[in-house]
Amino acid sequence: MDTTETDLLRRRARAAYEFGRLRKGLAAAALTAPLVLLAVSCGAGLTLSCLLEIGLVIAVVALVWRGEGYEAGAMPGLLVGAVPFAASFGLRYAMHAPPEHCAGCETPFAICFAGTFLFGLLAGGVIALAAARLRPTWRPRAIASAVLVAALAGSLGCAFFGLTGVLGLWAGVTLVGTPVLIVAAARRSGA
Numbered sequence: 001m002d003t004t005e006t007d008l009l010r011r012r013a014r015a016a017y018e019f020g021r022l023r024k025g026l027a028a029a030a031l032t033a034p035l036v037l038l039a040v041s042c043g044a045g046l047t048l049s050c051l052l053e054i055g056l057v058i059a060v061v062a063l064v065w066r067g068e069g070y071e072a073g074a075m076p077g078l079l080v081g082a083v084p085f086a087a088s089f090g091l092r093y094a095m096h097a098p099p100e101h102c103a104g105c106e107t108p109f110a111i112c113f114a115g116t117f118l119f120g121l122l123a124g125g126v127i128a129l130a131a132a133r134l135r136p137t138w139r140p141r142a143i144a145s146a147v148l149v150a151a152l153a154g155s156l157g158c159a160f161f162g163l164t165g166v167l168g169l170w171a172g173v174t175l176v177g178t179p180v181l182i183v184a185a186a187r188r189s190g191a
Contacts, residue, residue: 032153077147088157117169120171120175124175131146
């Protein structure tokens with residue numbers, strides 16, 4: 001076998017590998033479709049929900065395709081993001097009876113922001129606890145990808161509360177996730 005045949009085989013093998021990783025990322029991103037469908041069907045803003053879904057799909061596909069620590073955080077982030085997603089719907093039905101959009105609601109935005117902020121803290125806390133089980137060399141990337149995916153997935157539920165709810169969730173996840181990420185990066189660089 002000459003070098004041109006060997007190079008051709010290597011390129012084909014690499015292309016098959018990359019296509020397989022992309023397919024795996026697309027399959028993982030397909031799991032996000034029920035989230036956006038549920039959010040929109042329950043009254044979340046269509047524009048904000050679609051923008052969040054596009055960001056979530058791009059993030060999941062890219063992180064799973066990239067692999068290693070990035071992939072290690074993507075799926076757990078999606079699962080953790082389901083907590084604030086579901087809790088947001090619970091808050092919505094508790095605060096808005098009968099369920100209506102924020103424009104017709106008399107509940108102060110501060111209460112909705114505080115609720116979504118607490119859900120974000122919970123999601124960040126779960127990510128922090130799960131980080132201890134990850135490979136030390138993957139931990140910083142996995143935490144960062146889990147925080148990103150959890151915040152985007154949870155934001156689909158918080159989109160009902162508008163940008164206020166989304167910002168509350170992002171603030172909560174970031175508040176807990178960032179110190180864990182900094183500690184993990186410091187341990188990695190010190191090792």
